[in-house]
Every structure is written in structure tokens, then in C-alpha cells.
Amino acid sequence: MMIYAVKCPRCSKKAEAQMTAVGIKGTYCEPTAKLAASRITCGECGHVIDSSEAPTDKYELWFSSTLRGHRLWAVNESHLEWLIQWLSGDLDNSRLSLADRSYVEALPKWVLTNREDAVKSLQKMRTQG
Ligand SMILES: [Zn+2]
Known part of the structure; x- marks a missing residue:
């Protein structure tokens, strides 16, 4: 599973985003999976965003x-x-x-x-x- 380091929207510390494939982007020769966050978990403040129903690209990279x-x-x-x-x-x-x-x-x-x-x-x- 692909994990991105993102900024927690609540405490602005480092959080983890579980990424999920939501489609294909890139060129015909080199298609790559387009990823979106399905879950953001912050180890600092315990904030959890479950967006598995609608994976989002609204996250800020750490x-x-x-x-x-x-x-x-x-x-x-x-x-x-x-x-x-x-x-x-x-x-x-x-x-x-x-x-x-x-x-x-x-x-x-x-x-x-x-x-x-x-x-x-x-x-x-x-x-x-
Ligand atoms: Zn936090």
C-alpha cells in the first residue's frame, strides 16, 4: 500500500495518508495509477479522516x-x-x-x-x- 506523508488538517503536524488508485493518468505508453487519499491518520493528535467512499486529492504534502x-x-x-x-x-x-x-x-x-x-x-x- 502506498503511504504519503501529509500535513494534518487539524494540528499541522505530519500525518499519514493511505493512497488508493482512482484511475489512470499519464501517457498511452506509460500509464500510471492516479492516486487519491482514502484515509488520513494523524499520530500526533489522533485525527482521522476516512474518505474511502470518495477518495480525495485534497491533502497537503508534508x-x-x-x-x-x-x-x-x-x-x-x-x-x-x-x-x-x-x-x-x-x-x-x-x-x-x-x-x-x-x-x-x-x-x-x-x-x-x-x-x-x-x-x-x-x-x-x-x-x-
Ligand atoms: Zn493532527
Whole structure:
């Protein structure tokens, strides 16, 4: 099951969102599941939102910041770590999975031209985690 790190709408601390597939997005060649939150659980204040009947995309990602006017984000810890590694050049492109490769190809240009700043910004987000 896919878990996103989100901001609790009640106490603004880190909460977990259980994601569920609600359709398909992406290109014909690379269809990917479109995910929506079916349940948000906050370990800090105990707030629970059950939206399993109508999964929602109204959630705020925990790992999110702004870099040069753009939004830089990661859905959870492992995504964050992966991004830091990839942008730092620590991952071998030829060994990426198909999904990772299409993700990398879809990364906006401003991320690639500001790699160092993006890594710094992501590392800063990690310390908030
Ligand atoms: Zn909370």
C-alpha cells in the first residue's frame, strides 16, 4: 500500500495518508495509477479522516517547499531520499526501473538546472521529517 506523508488538517503536524488508485493518468505508453487519499491518520493528535467512499486529492504534502517560484515536493520519505540520491548523481541511470525512468524524464527542467539547490532544499525538508 502506498503511504504519503501529509500535513494534518487539524494540528499541522505530519500525518499519514493511505493512497488508493482512482484511475489512470499519464501517457498511452506509460500509464500510471492516479492516486487519491482514502484515509488520513494523524499520530500526533489522533485525527482521522476516512474518505474511502470518495477518495480525495485534497491533502497537503508534508515534504513541500518552493524553489525559484516552483513547487518542489516529495510524497513520502522514500521518494524524498530517492530524489536526493538521483539529483546528487548517486543513482546509475541505466539501472533505473521503467517507472523511475519515466518519472525522471517527466521532471521539470528547472529541477535539472538547479540540481544543487534542489538537493539542499530536499535535505532541509528531510530534517523537518
Ligand atoms: Zn493532527
